[in-house]
Amino acid sequence: MKEQISLKDAISIGIGGMVGGGIFAVLGLAVSLAKGGTPLAFLFAGIIALLTAYSYAKLSKKFPENGGTVKFVHQQYGSGVFAGGINNLLWISYIVMLALYASAFGSYGAELFSITGTKEIDIRIFQSSIILIALSINYLSVKLVGEIESIAVVVKLLILIAFIVVGFYGFSIHPENIEQLSPQHWESPILLLSGGMVIFVAYEGFELIANSIADLKDKEKNTEKAYFGAVGFVVVLYILISIVTVGALPFDEIASAKDYVLAKAAEPTLGQLGFTIITITALISTFSAINATVLGSGRVNYVIAKDNELPKYFSHIFWGKPIGFLVTAILSIALVNLFNLQSISTAGSAGFLLVFAIVNYIGYKKHKVLESNKWIHLLATILCSLAFLTLVIQQYSENRIGVITALGIIVFSFILEFIYKATLSKK
Template identity: 60%
Template sequence: MQDSKISLRDAVSIGIGGMVGGGIFAVLGLAVDLARGATPLAFIVAGFIALVTAYSYAKLSVAYPDRGGTVRFVNEGFGKGVFSGGVNNLLWISYIIMLSLYAAAFGSYAPNLFGITGDDATDSHIYLSGIILLATFINYYSIAVVGKIESYAVIIKLVILLAFVALGFYGLVGNDNLGQLAPDNWVSPVDILTAGMVIFVAYEGFELIANSAPDLRDPGENIPKAYYYSVGFVILLYLAIAVITVGSLEFSEIATARDYVLAEAAKPMLGQIGFTIITVAALISTFSAINASLYGGSRVSYELAEDDELPHSLTDSLWNQPVGLAITAVLTLVMANTLKLESISTAGSVGFLLVFAVVNLVGYRKSADTGSNRIIPMVGFIICSVALVTLLVQQYQTARTGVLIAGGIVSACFLVEWGYKASRA
């Protein structure tokens, strides 16, 4: 009989594929805008928080293997009440925020290859709306097709990005812009932390390993390895990309091409061909991320309805898929077409920092059951909380809209849960 269990390599691929989706293409220019020459350090800061949080996820995934992943962990830690329901609702909405981020990135890169109206801003909205609708159609057509697209896309985007890194480091030799990485071009430590938190969404995705934990071969040994290998690899990849980008382009060039800066960074090495190749990689990556996240988001809403944290009507089918798929797609269309990239990124980082802070707290509370070191989850909870507060305070001063939107989303998630529980009392 064929072994249906997935291997360590498969699990690592899930983690890397979840992180290296559309996030790096969407937020790289924003990162340089905020952190200047300290951009590589900002990615390290965000990566460290992801790595510490991965420890809690690894221990919880071994102790409570469940396809519900984060939803199961929060319920184990706090029971099925208003608090856990609000956090899990926030997880679903955070998926929608990430979908909006990926769609916005697709819309920014696509006009560089194909102009429709001659107005890049208009073209961007046409493309981002079109790709959401296409991915929604594919999800309704066949989940198997979603899986095949993701498996091929992971290979293609990693090959292109690793080639970019190899050629990029070669191209840095003797480049006059390398001086931009010097400490005199760094921003303050608080601004570096803030930049790291705004771009934290680029690391979102490693938690998808938790959803595959029940299917992983030798889970006690392979689950922790899957988390650490995937997060460690992505930290190094992002660090290399940040160094090459800041070392290849002047800050003024990065600002001009902020929404598609990774493609612009390929020009000094390979000219227009390099620009086109990275643009194609961005389109493939963001499309695959939208495709997979639509399914993931609909599954979260289904799990919440099954756990009685949202109305049971969300378990109903619409065209042979959970109705949550249609709701997720519609909300993504609205958010992607109404919010600016920075506001989307801030809201996404706030959502996942809060969710990860709670998961770390669960890891601390359940350390006796999971056999984990109590100190590491508590450190994870503290640094996620400090990072969240720092992000909110700093962004409120410079980008107040994003903070207000994030606050409204978080409040709504808990109010909806409170209202739903009260109506059933």
């Protein structure tokens, strides 16, 4: 009999997927966009994540299959070009996330260790090698990946909670820092919303719960609890972390340390020791996120290929694992070395917002079967769609390369599927 997982395990999977590399990678970016309104930006993104979690919970309970999002899309759209394009976009969005986490690992690693004496070269070495190390671990033992995740989740949560407690204590020492959080330091509502959408990638990890629902004990009672428990906890955690960060450092210091701002925010209260502890936490967190994402994206790629939406080549086994693991890692290394953090984050957020809009719409269309509230599904669909448009329009003026990359990935996902399906029909 297949081993089942508890509600606590399912919530841990969701929290581990969200509190991975995302918060370490995009916090500085969020502050640069939203300034003192950064906690609001995280709240906006969190509300969309919570509404989307409702759709995922209802769909997971009705269709508890290990394919998760891929299987939800098939339930509504079959296996045509549209379904294949969406599933390809999901896989490529995972690749983008892998690049985002690796970028964060490289930035934090270069702050702690110097290899060549040139920071930019060190960052590239760290961000490329960590993907290769994670790939090797995935080929070596999937069980080891799970063990690393279990330990990493506990370590990073304990340290981040301690960071919040120490940060609030720091406000009593430096009360003048709280002034940066006042509304006069907030950016315009459109920038607050845009900031929330650029950092939406920090929430996307709850999607991993869908892949474990088939093994969850007492699905009827625990599915919604797993999703809302994980997402709700992380929304509160992110808002508190952003409050501490904005209240710890002047905006110009946050801007100059954008790629490793969480470690920098620990310095005013704990000095170099705080910087080092948070940096090590970032390395542990991003490494565990990279590990889990190589596994998750490799499996998604394999499922899509088995469902005949990618060439059968991707379902081939290489050294005991799907070759998609290797392809995913190679593409992520290329991406992280070709684009900057903001471009990668924009592309990742855009991809997941579009995928989540589709999943919410599937929930809306199937609300009778799901016995769910169609208006919540519809609201989530509209908000994900508006968030996607807001992100693209606002970022186009500031980060044109990121927007072009994001739209290029979306178009490529559907063109790839169209060409593949056209090739199949000729055989």
